[in-house]
Amino acid sequence: MTRPSSPTSSAAAPLHGVRVLDLTRLLPGPLATRHLADLGAEIIKIEDTGAGDYAREMGPPPPGLRDSDSRFFRALNRGKRALRLDLKHPLGKAVLRRLAESADVLVESFRPGVMDRLGLGYEALKAVNPRLVYCAITGYGQDGPWRDLAGHDLNYLAVSGVLERTASTGAVQPAIPSLQIGDLLGGALPAALSIVAALYGARQSGQGRMLDVAMAEVVLTHHMTPLLAEAGAAAPRGEEMLTGGLPWYGVYATQDGRHLAVGALEAKFWAAFCATVERPEWAGQQHLDGAERDALRAAVADLIASRPLAHWAERFATVDACVTPVLTPEEALHLPQFQARGLAGDELRSGAAASPFVMDGVRLTAGGEPPAPGQDSRAILLDAGFAMDEVDGLLAQGIL
The missing domain is CATH 3.30.1540.10 (formyl-coa transferase, domain 3)
Known part of the structure; x- marks a missing residue:
């Protein structure tokens, strides 16, 4: 029988000791790093000094927490530490490079080329930490004619052929799934899996990797039934073997x-x-x-x-x-x-216990509340070896 959720901050957690710099916003990246947090990794959520992660305001807060961040944000960011950092300022860039020296993983979800233009791309950070696993989550990948296009889950489903198949027989138009297939199954899960695999490789070889997670193509490559049909022989939508074509x-x-x-x-x-x-x-x-x-x-x-x-x-x-x-x-x-199995409705609604990981009969869950913007900035930099006067100077200049 599954025992209640257990905070994964102890040395027994599978990813205990792994430090992740998380520069992502909204859904795919924050969920990928929350999965890593559930498995014991330390996640440092890095937000800019302006709007930060606007998922904080996407929807209502939990009941009884009127001044809190949204339930959506809380579910994705529990158990993380938070740092505010101006990456457009030379000092902010220097801070990130210094943090990268001791990090195991960096995850970002900017459009391709943004981090390179900041001088913080994979090659630049690899120079200061060859073991760094660098994961970039984008809609269409780091190269190709669509690399710079904006997109959302609906677009990734549309261009991968998945959305066209969601309509039942005789329907006028495809249905929009309530599960964000591209963001979650095309972004968050493959990113987390790739990171864990690359970490294992880095422990063996001493070399990190550049991980290119393209949500649209991950969805396309998993669209098995129509892709494996004989060329030109895919059944009409709603009539494939697993979409309504069989009475049973x-x-x-x-x-x-x-x-x-x-x-x-x-x-x-x-x-x-x-x-x-x-x-x-x-x-x-x-x-x-x-x-x-x-x-x-x-x-x-x-x-x-x-x-x-x-x-x-x-x-x-x-x-x-x-x-x-x-x-x-x-x-x-x-x-x-x-x-x-310990998935209480009230807790799921607040984002407190939605971990999918059960090991040795225990559901592993990152402990702690979701962080306020930059609440750990000072402590994170002091832990990284910055002197107190350096931290005070960065705060005074608005870099943090």
Whole structure:
């Protein structure tokens, strides 16, 4: 059984002792570094001396914390230390170079070339720390004709062919997913994985690496089903094997306007489904194609539509057939399975316990509150070997 979340500041945490300089904002980069924080790394969040990370104001704060940063920001930045730094000033650049000397990782999400123009790109920082793992997260990568284009999650899904496939049969236009696939699965997760792999390599060789995470192409390379179809033979959208083309793998409306997810892809699960809905004659029909398969899908749809969702949820609650109710986010927060594994709804809403990492039965979670802008500036520089008068001088000049 999974034990409650545990702060990962102890020496037992997998990434204990790893120091990360995080220059990113908004979603992909901050989530990547929060994953590293959950695994024990020290994250120094570096914001400019102006607006900083404007995710602080994206949405409401948690209940009871009216003057706090947004829940969105808190979820992404808990357990980090914060430094304000003017990277356009020569002294600010010098501070970053000095911090990079003892850092293990630097993560940035500027457009390609920005850090080089500041004199703080990979080659410049590699000169002061050959072991540094430098991760750049961008929409389209460090080279190519689109390297300088701005983009958001929706754009990365659009150009990778994913968005076009999200529409169901007969839909007028594609649906916008509520999960930011490009930002999260194309940016945050591959960045974190690449960083961990590069850290392992640096420990072996003494050499860091330049990591080029391009969100649009990560999404494209993972769009397996249509990419692996025979050239020109991809099914119409909404009719691929895993997007509605199979009667035993799809989403069906119930009598009360809710939906049931039927994922009975394998023959044994389909047989269990057919037995549960008292249609054993359907069990042997997985060889059907064309109009016969369409007729079976329509029959399944009619049957599911004859009863409310609660009826089917209760009917399949103990049946091993891969059939589940389609829940709202609020219902998901109260699902007994998630609660049994320590994912309490109130904590998830505040961003306090949303770590996906469970090791030795413990959910690893970065401890501490999200930082205020620059709250650790003085302590970070003193820890890095700056003299007190140097720090005071930087503060007086507005560099921090």
